[in-house]
Amino acid sequence: MKQQSFFSKVAVDMFYVQLKWSLWFLSFILTAHIIMIIVSINTGNPLGDFIFFSHGSSKIYMLVIGIISAYAFLTFYVNQGITRKDYFIGASLAAIGVSFAIAIIATLLTGLEYIILEMTNLPIELDRGMVDTVIESSDNSVSIFLPKAIVGSSILVHSSNWLLSMFMYTLNILSIYAVGWFIGSGYYRFGWIAGFGFIALAIAFIVIGDLLWGTDIEEPLSNWLPFTSIDLPLYGSFLGAIVLIGIILGFIRVITRRVTIKM
Amino acid sequence: MNIDINNLSLKYKDFEALKNISFKLESGKIYGLLGRNGAGKTSLLSILASFREQTDGSLTIDGESPFENARIMQSVAFIYEKDYSDETEKVKGMLEVIERYRPNFDKEYANYLIKRFKLPLDKPVHKLSKGMQSALNVTLGLAGRTPITIFDEAYLGMDAPTREIFYKELLDDQAKHPRTMILSTHLVSEMDYLFDEVIVINQGSLVLHEEYETLASRGASITGSADKVDDFIIGMKQLNVQQLGNTKSVMVYGDLNENERQDAQLKGLEVGPISLQDLFIHLTSEED
Structure with missing residues (x-):
């Protein structure tokens, strides 16, 4: 038998499984969004477009499937005789793929949304600039998961560059997936008490991520920080986000490199 | 693929699960691994299957350490009673997974076993009875035809007639496609005729390793x-x-x-x- 790398098989399989989940997820969000549009038409309240609307939920969703990655897939693949390394590479590639897929679908749906609203001439105003409305309606204690990165991000709010929005969206949800995977791996290896430490670190990662996008931090745990936001040029934010994702993935690899498989 | 175990030890914090175990297994034989509950059977087998690393000593398969070794890990299947309470995949889907990841998988043989055990292809695994889940595990293990196949008390949940089918099919297939089979069990009396060699461990130590006939x-x-x-x-x-x-x-x-x-x-x-x-x-x- 010759030496074979299995990570591409793992990547393709995990991508398809998670894409299937994601399509379900997106269809729920789309339904909710359509209902909100109808409500909005009747009440006259402003509403964010789909890319804006779905962003917060997508992050929560990615956090959850990231956590599942360790528990559901690591045991499963080692059981099939796949090394932890191949699992790690495959799962990382699949996560990147899923993040792009969700971002692309969300962007396309948003484009479609604008076209339909344009054509039907419905009396509704969509924009991504209703920062205040959204933040007021959100509870600060859980706001780290709400679409602040996009709400407060000057780039997405004022940018009409779709491609840029899409990449931001991708990096944002990918970094949250990585955070979820990090928490899941920590629990998997160290059990639930040490797992809390991983949640603490995860929150730190999320705060750093928000800072990178120039978001005002309103999440109460970070009140001790001497600043509430930092200004980075656009490419700096992108680069920073990619580096942050790389660092989190590095941690995950260290945690899972020689981990004992749960039976 | 020969297995060579030398002074293998495994410690969990203060507890010594395996103490200086040494033995060799040749390919093509059926080994009975006997030990009481907690004797260290599963600990030993999980090192063999690269689920965990030993604390001390060495374990090699085909001369190489199996841990994180893609070639070796691909050749070792570890069949144990899994928790399927969340497994929504259907029986058919489980077979497809094995087919994708195990190069020696024989689909025809798998379908034959599915019929033999009367397993429903379109039923989600978590809805199968315990006995059927065990039969599925055994089917996946046999049809995967991995050079090293480990059944760790895989019969749990099966009723006596189903166990008989398992033993018979195992012997039949072993005759046609010899590989290294390791059957861990404490149902010694009904399985003894299966074994070419017997390994007994007790409280983490090797008690004996002999040919069954001897x-x-x-x-x-x-x-x-x-x-x-x-x-x-x-x-x-x-x-x-x-x-x-x-x-x-x-x-x-x-x-x-x-x-x-x-x-x-x-x-x-x-x-x-x-x-x-x-x-x-x-x-x-x-x-x-």
């Missing part, structure tokens, strides 16, 4: 009047003594040569075989 001829039960039996067994290793009135029955471990057998007959003693089950019980129950 082992079966290794011991004997000597029955007769108490004084004659006592006289006869001087110098032999006694496993168990039972006495009823003046009649005594002693299980001895060790070869009886022809002279001894004749001697026993002359003294009017009855020499009977002992079962692996008896041997197992007596080898592992001493230190309670």
